[in-house]
Amino acid sequence: MNGRGVIDGTYYRSLTKKMILIVLLVSLTPLMLVSGMILYEFQHSYSEKVTDHLSVLVDKHRVHIDNFLEIKLKEIHSLVETLGIDQLQNESFLEDQLSKIQKVYGIVFEDLGVINPDGLQIAYAGPYKLLKAQYSEAIWFNKAIKKEFYISDVFLGLRGLPHFIVSVRVNHRGKPWLLRATIDFMKFNKVVENLRVGKTGLAFIVNREGQFQTAPPQNIADKKFNMDIIKSNNDEIEINESLNFKIYQGIIYVSAFLKNGDWIMVYRQELDDALSDFKKTQNVAVLIIILGALVIMAMAVILSGISVSRIEEADREKEMMNQQMIETGKLASVGELAAGIAHEINNPVAIMVEEAGWMQDLLEDDGTNDSENSKEFARSLKQIQTQGQRCKEITHKLLSFARKTDSRIHDIQVNELINEVIELSGQRAKYASVNVTTNLEENLPLIRISQTEFQQVLLNLINNAVDAMEKTGGTIAISSYIEDDDIIITVSDTGPGIPKANLSRIFDPFYTTKPVGKGTGLGLSICYGIIKKLGGDLNVHSVLKEGTKFKIRIPVIGKSNDEKLKKNPKK
Amino acid sequence: MKTRNTNTNSSASLSKENTNQIKLLLVDDEAGYVNVLANRLNKRGVRVAKAYSGTEAIRILRRNDFDVAVLDLKMEDMDGIEVLKIFKKMDPDLMVIMLTGHGSEEAATYGLEMGAFDYLTKPCELPELLSKIKEAHQKRKTLLKNHLLTR
Missing domain, CATH: 3.30.565.10 (Histidine kinase-like ATPase, C-terminal domain)
Structure with missing residues (x-):
């Protein structure tokens, strides 16, 4: 068995590889480019949308909280304006007013108190025993006495619980008096925490030192909020109307000023959470692209395999055709050769036959000679002619064969x-x-x-x-x-x-x-x-x-x- | 000039009926064949002129008149078909019998279209050739008679 290899098998293998590579390159490159571009653009516009959305949300919330505080201030202000400090010094009257306000607003106002210019609480309505409490040393009192309206930071105070105070200053008999009210910390917290988006999005309030004014979010362990996070370019935080938007360590911070810049409301949400819808879409898109790429790869491999095997088959057929041509050509050339030889032989044979005939003619001329020898001559000449005839037949056969090649x-x-x-x-x-x-x-x-x-x-x-x-x-x-x-x-x-x-x-x-x-x-x-x-x-x-x-x-x-x-x- | 018109009266025993008026030109570049064939035809009363090539044949035909020509189609100096065409131009009534090798009947058929009388495959039997020559001569005679009548 001489398995004469048509073409080395490695040739077809490398051909297959090349075809696969080209198909992959040509089909996957545009796919990747286009999908990458689309994803990028999509991400860009989506995060813009999310940012806008959050900004609007936070701004609304800021207004909401500011309103909440303002309303509380106005409430006690109107109390003082309409009733006057004198009446409010009457403790049972004060309790009446407290229960009236609580009926309207719920138990947001924890208590009410009237404080004289010396810092002594001369009237008190509320759950704690704070009558005659001396506030002249308290930080909030010293600040409040200087302002017409005041909202304090959250502090523990005499009662030992976190709370903050809103107070109104009034001039009574030429001296500043205060009407103060305690805002229930939990109630205020709820108002702030109303803003909840997604799984991690929530709002809280800090003062300018970073101390939490509402319950700190669970995933912030520190007691103070790191103000650097929301500072832009390490500058001092400027008080302005606009919102501050920042992304820090994969977390979005949106901050807004409250209470004339004393407090800062911070909205905090993990970036992945904010973009969760986008992430889902992105995952689906990536999945589709990967599946598509896999299908293309599979098709590239299969199609290349098929076409190369076709090519291999065609090559083999071509090889066979070539061999057939060679074989046919050989036969034809052998035929031509034979024809040439036959032609050449024809002439001498013809001469031989004719010469023999000529001798016969001459013998016949002599006619009378009946000797043994002349008989033998005649037989021999006949034989020459017969054999000549045979040669002729052979050459004719060869020529017929050649003619048909x-x-x-x-x-x-x-x-x-x-x-x-x-x-x-x-x-x-x-x-x-x-x-x-x-x-x-x-x-x-x-x-x-x-x-x-x-x-x-x-x-x-x-x-x-x-x-x-x-x-x-x-x-x-x-x-x-x-x-x-x-x-x-x-x-x-x-x-x-x-x-x-x-x-x-x-x-x-x-x-x-x-x-x-x-x-x-x-x-x-x-x-x-x-x-x-x-x-x-x-x-x-x-x-x-x-x-x-x-x-x-x-x-x-x-x-x-x-x-x-x-x-x-x-x- | 190789024309050798030999007189042929010696061989009385061989059939000579109607052959002694036939003037034949035998053309083949195979000298041995021409010679022996001329001898045998002469013996049978045909007046044979021998030509050993196409050009020589044309030269001879220019000077002499022939009834029949026997022409080998395969010659070295000139293609037999070309010679035939020239023959036919020189004497349209000349009867040409072509000799071809076996298997080259295509050339012979073409020769027939060009006005040859007939063809024989080589090597041919003498009686066959002789009868063809007689036939050709007969045809020439009738042709010439017709020409005389129409004139």
Whole structure:
């Protein structure tokens, strides 16, 4: 078996790789670029939207809280304005007023107290026993006494609980008096904490030192809020109307000033939480892109594989065609050579025959000579002429064969062709003591095929048969007959047969069991190709130690045309 | 000049009926073949002129009148078909029998279209050639008669 590799397998593997790479590059690059761009743009506009949304939210909330505080101040202010300090000094009256306010606002106002200019609480209504409490040392009192309206920071105070105070200063008998009210810390907290967005978004209030004025969020462990976070460019925090927006360590901080800049409301939300919708969309998009890329990769691999195997197949076919061309060419050139030799031989043979004839003429002239020698002369000359005639027949055969070595398609009488081929290979068969017998059906219809190609097929089959029986001798039987409107030609031998394992491969190109250098492994595959091209079929049947039979089936093309003509005689 | 019009009266035993008026030009570049064939035809009463090439044949035809020409189509100096065409120009009534190799009938068919009388494949049997020559001569005779009548 000389498996003459068509082209190295690595060539096709690298071809496949290249195709896959190119397909991936060409399809994935734009996909990645476009999706990256879209994602980027989307993220940009989405975060802008989120920022805007948060800003609006925080601003509204700031106004809300400012209003809340203002309303509380106005409430006690109107209390003082309408009722006056004198009346409020009456404790039962004060308690009445407290319960009235509490009815309207709920228990936001914890207590009320009237403080004289010396810091002594001279009237008190509320749950604690703070009557006569001395506030002259308290920080809030010292600040409050200087302002008409005052809201203190959160502190523990005498009661030991976090709270803050709103106070109003009034002039009574030429001296400043205070009406103060305690705002319930929990109530205020609730108002602030009303702003909750997503999972982590919440608001709290700090004073300018960073001390929490509401309950600190759970995930801030420090007691003080790091003011650097919301400071822009390390500057002092400026009091202005606008909001301050900052992202610090993956957390969004939106800050706004309250209470004329004393307090800062901070809205805090983790960036991922704020952008959670976007993240979801992004994840879906990324998933789709990855899936798409995977599909493209799979398709690239599959398609490249398919096309390369097609190319491989085509290459193999081309190789076979080339070999077939070479073989046909060889046959044709052998034919031409033979024709040339035949022509050259013709002339001397003709002269020899004519010279012999001339001698006969001369002998006849002498006529009377009846001697033994002259009789023998006549016989010898006759013999020369007969042998000359034989030469002529041989050269004619060669010339007929040569004339037919073209691949043009002719109408051919199969039996004639079979006989010609047998004559050609007869000598070889004789030397191998192989007997060739024929059983040809008379009057077979003509078929339209290329003579050379058909000769090639028959020669191949006969030569193979002779090769198979070279050592043992045997018989080649060739028959032709009609079966189901097809012409069948069988070539069977009495050789050793073909083992089953080889039988399925004998029509494969480059498959041969002949020694290296003797066979190309192309003969039968070319035969198969030729017969298939004619629309026919070539199959083999072999029994070990009994022989092999090749069966050629060729459709009678002319016949079908005739039938068509008969059906449509007008055409 | 190689024209050798040999007189042929010695061989009485060979059939000479109607042949002694036939003037034949034998053209082939194979000298041995021309010579032996000329001898044998002469013996049978045909007056044969021999030409060993196409050019020589044309030269001979220019000076002499022939009834029939036997022309090998495959010659070295000139293609037989070309010679045929010139022959036909020089003497349209000249009967040309072509000799071809087996398998080159296409050239012969073309020759027939060009006005040749017939063709034989080489090597040919003498009786066959002789009968063709006679046929050709007969045709020439009738042609010439017709020409005389129409004139």
